[in-house]
Amino acid sequence: MSDNSHLAAFVRTEEAPSLPPPSSAAGPIKWMRDNLFATPANAVLTIVAVLVIYKVLSGILPWMLAGVWDSPSLAACREILDGKSAACFAVLTERWNQLIFGFKYPVDLYWRPAIVLILFFAAAAPVLFFDLPRKLLVITALFPFIAYWLIWGGSVSTPILAFAGVVVGYLVYSRFVAQNFAIGFFGGVAAALIFWGIGGAVLPDSTIAEGAMRSVPSRDLGGFMLNMMLGVTCVSLSVPIGIALALGRQSSMPLIKYVCVVFIEFVRGVPLITLLFVASVMLAYFFPPDATVDLFLRVVIMITLFSAAYIAEVIRGGLAALPTGQYEAADSLGLDYAQAMRLIILPQALKISIPGIVNVAVGLFKDTTLVSVISMFDLVGMIRGPILASAEWNGVYWELFGCAALLFFVVCYGISQYSQWLERRLATDHR
Amino acid sequence: MSEQTQMQVSDEIAITIQSMNKWYGAFHVLRDINLTVNRGERIVICGPSGSGKSTLIRCINALEEHQQGSIEVDGTLLSSDLKNVDKIRSEVGMCFQHFNLFPHLTILENCTLAPIWVRKTPRKEAEETAMHFLEKVKIPEQADKYPGQLSGGQQQRVAIARSLCMRPRIMLFDEPTSALDPEMIKEVLDTMIELAEEGMTMLCVTHEMGFARQVANRVIFMDAGQIVEQNEPEEFFNNPKSDRTKLFLSQILGH
Numbered sequence: 001m002s003d004n005s006h007l008a009a010f011v012r013t014e015e016a017p018s019l020p021p022p023s024s025a026a027g028p029i030k031w032m033r034d035n036l037f038a039t040p041a042n043a044v045l046t047i048v049a050v051l052v053i054y055k056v057l058s059g060i061l062p063w064m065l066a067g068v069w070d071s072p073s074l075a076a077c078r079e080i081l082d083g084k085s086a087a088c089f090a091v092l093t094e095r096w097n098q099l100i101f102g103f104k105y106p107v108d109l110y111w112r113p114a115i116v117l118i119l120f121f122a123a124a125a126p127v128l129f130f131d132l133p134r135k136l137l138v139i140t141a142l143f144p145f146i147a148y149w150l151i152w153g154g155s156v157s158t159p160i161l162a163f164a165g166v167v168v169g170y171l172v173y174s175r176f177v178a179q180n181f182a183i184g185f186f187g188g189v190a191a192a193l194i195f196w197g198i199g200g201a202v203l204p205d206s207t208i209a210e211g212a213m214r215s216v217p218s219r220d221l222g223g224f225m226l227n228m229m230l231g232v233t234c235v236s237l238s239v240p241i242g243i244a245l246a247l248g249r250q251s252s253m254p255l256i257k258y259v260c261v262v263f264i265e266f267v268r269g270v271p272l273i274t275l276l277f278v279a280s281v282m283l284a285y286f287f288p289p290d291a292t293v294d295l296f297l298r299v300v301i302m303i304t305l306f307s308a309a310y311i312a313e314v315i316r317g318g319l320a321a322l323p324t325g326q327y328e329a330a331d332s333l334g335l336d337y338a339q340a341m342r343l344i345i346l347p348q349a350l351k352i353s354i355p356g357i358v359n360v361a362v363g364l365f366k367d368t369t370l371v372s373v374i375s376m377f378d379l380v381g382m383i384r385g386p387i388l389a390s391a392e393w394n395g396v397y398w399e400l401f402g403c404a405a406l407l408f409f410v411v412c413y414g415i416s417q418y419s420q421w422l423e424r425r426l427a428t429d430h431r
Numbered sequence: 432m433s434e435q436t437q438m439q440v441s442d443e444i445a446i447t448i449q450s451m452n453k454w455y456g457a458f459h460v461l462r463d464i465n466l467t468v469n470r471g472e473r474i475v476i477c478g479p480s481g482s483g484k485s486t487l488i489r490c491i492n493a494l495e496e497h498q499q500g501s502i503e504v505d506g507t508l509l510s511s512d513l514k515n516v517d518k519i520r521s522e523v524g525m526c527f528q529h530f531n532l533f534p535h536l537t538i539l540e541n542c543t544l545a546p547i548w549v550r551k552t553p554r555k556e557a558e559e560t561a562m563h564f565l566e567k568v569k570i571p572e573q574a575d576k577y578p579g580q581l582s583g584g585q586q587q588r589v590a591i592a593r594s595l596c597m598r599p600r601i602m603l604f605d606e607p608t609s610a611l612d613p614e615m616i617k618e619v620l621d622t623m624i625e626l627a628e629e630g631m632t633m634l635c636v637t638h639e640m641g642f643a644r645q646v647a648n649r650v651i652f653m654d655a656g657q658i659v660e661q662n663e664p665e666e667f668f669n670n671p672k673s674d675r676t677k678l679f680l681s682q683i684l685g686h
Contacts (some may be wrong), residue, residue: 065593080490209672323529323531325527326531326533328494328531329527329531329532330529331492331493331494331520332492332494332523332525332527332594333518333520333521333544333545333549333593333594333597334517334518334521334545334549335544335548336517336599339548339549343544343548344533344544346532347535348534351535365477377675426535428535428577428579430535
């Protein structure tokens with residue numbers, strides 16, 4: 001032991017007072033010193049950034065603020081501006097309905113898609129925010145059929161038949177899933193298809209006129225509504241298909257495994273735009289001449305298959321990240337395959353995959369503008385086609401494309417913010 | 432050793448393994464395993480790493496597949512038929528070296544999941560059972576936390592409670608204390624000892640020789656995929672017969 005005599009005994013008799021921090025260690029001055037002027041390089045960057053922001057805003061703001069909102073055409077707009085350089089937002093107020101609904105959707109029926117949009121929020125809420133009462137999922141289950149009927153109109157028997165087919169498929173699935181997951185799954189799908197086949201063959205003879213609304217053909221859909229419809233339909237279909245493909249790729253059954261591998265690798269190796277051309281032009285060669293598969297449906301199928309392949313690979317990454325111990329623990333408790341996947345494996349794998357899935361979803365939503373090249377008049381198609389080609393608004397680029405960018409940004413930013421909230425909400429691992 | 436005499440071993444047979452062989456590819460991991468376990472027996476399996484101890488007990492609940500011979504658990508023959516596999520798994524509890532709790536579920540949900548979904552127990556009853564066993568492993572106050580918030584020893588005790596909630600007739604332990612700090616080893620071993628005293632049939636792969644002496648009624652020594660020696664603990668530790676066993680014991684007890 002060393003000599004301890006230099007350590008004097010010490011006992012604190014009174015508590016040291018708690019003092020406010022010096023001004024340099026708190027408040028805005030400290031914040032600026034830490035974040036804006038921490039080092040000389042940092043200070044230079046701050047000044048340059050402020051200058052750039054000033055330059056950009058000083059160019060854009062006057063252009064926007066002096067914008068003309070009320071004018072029948074670009075020529076009239078230029079007259080009002082009288083040589084000044086400013087925006088001509090009148091194109092948005094004049095043609096807002098074409099940007100949102102397309103140029104052929106009947107004007108007196110705009111209320112139908114508007115109701116669908118409101119219902120969409122009600123249907124999405126219980127799926128996105130799982131603290132809401134589970135009973136609200138009834139709205140979610142009914143939404144696709146109601147939305148279909150409202151947007152396309154026509155006989156009410158079609159959505160009812162579709163809904164009944166789903167119910168039949170689900171009943172068959174829940175009847176057989178206890179024996180074997182694969183039998184239940186494929187049995188359910190087959191039962192629904194058979195039901196639709198029989199129902200579709202029987203119905204046209206006795207088409208029910210009651211409950212029929214004025215029908216709107218798919219080629220009359222357009223504008224941002226079309227982008228939203230394609231985006232929502234394809235994302236919500238491609239997530240479950242992607243999960244099925246990812247699990248199929250891991251399957252111990254060689255047939256299922258190789259079907260999934262070949263599908264994923266093929267679809268990922270082909271550009272979306274070629275798939276869309278196949279959907280719009282070539283698919284017709286494969287159907288009998290009198291069969292008319294709706295163009296919207298064909299496009300939905302192609303985009304869904306495309307994004308499902310990407311989502312499958314993202315989820316496969318999530319599955320691979322789980323330790324094998326989780327599979328073993330689930331097995332050792334006697335959970336069967338479907339239970340282990342649903343309760344143990346997928347909740348964790350999907351949580352890991354959230355950023356990747358959202359990435360695909362945002363990309364997919366923006367890629368719906370590609371349908372404009374197969375002459376569907378979505379938002380971009382409307383701008384490039386009917387609006388810019390019109391005599392009144394030929395030449396208005398910034399305002400229209402700026403508006404399109406803003407609409408897409410609002411939706412995509414919302415998706416991104418939701419996914420970050422979801423990740424925080426699901427963080428239970430306390431790393 | 433007074434406790435040991437209280438722990439009864441019945442004549443009823445719990446597990447029978449007959450001339451069982453297993454290969455990993457061309458590697459012969461388990462060779463000619465013959466083992467009969469009576470109800471109420473506490474068996475400790477030890478041996479050097481790579482000797483096939485874990486593989487052996489993982490074969491009993493079909494986490495690993497054996498290629499030859501037969502395994503019969505509670506009168507159910509283990510075959511490739513999925514029905515039998517799930518039946519055996521719900522009768523046999525298992526604890527892993529790395530606990531393998533489900534990190535996305537609370538402690539209580541970890542414990543009630545299998546009873547609710549496999550046994551179809553009503554939720555309320557399953558929760559009562561879970562709280563009963565969480566009290567037994569002395570952590571009822573952690574029921575609403577997530578596994579990531581617990582210490583290793585606590586997690587392993589939750590894993591034991593999770594298995595017990597299925598009311599298993601046999602418990603398998605695969606090196607339950609190997610991933611724990613010395614302080615936590617004791618709390619887990621205490622739980623296991625308590626379980627043994629209640630007459631649970633247990634097969635433990637472990638290097639805790641103190642535990643083996645205290646609760647085991649049989650110690651099995653494995654090397655290179657074979658059962659080299661088995662005996663009562665006193666005989667096994669004080670008077671090992673095979674040279675391989677002597678070498679192993681001198682290495683783990685020598686320091």
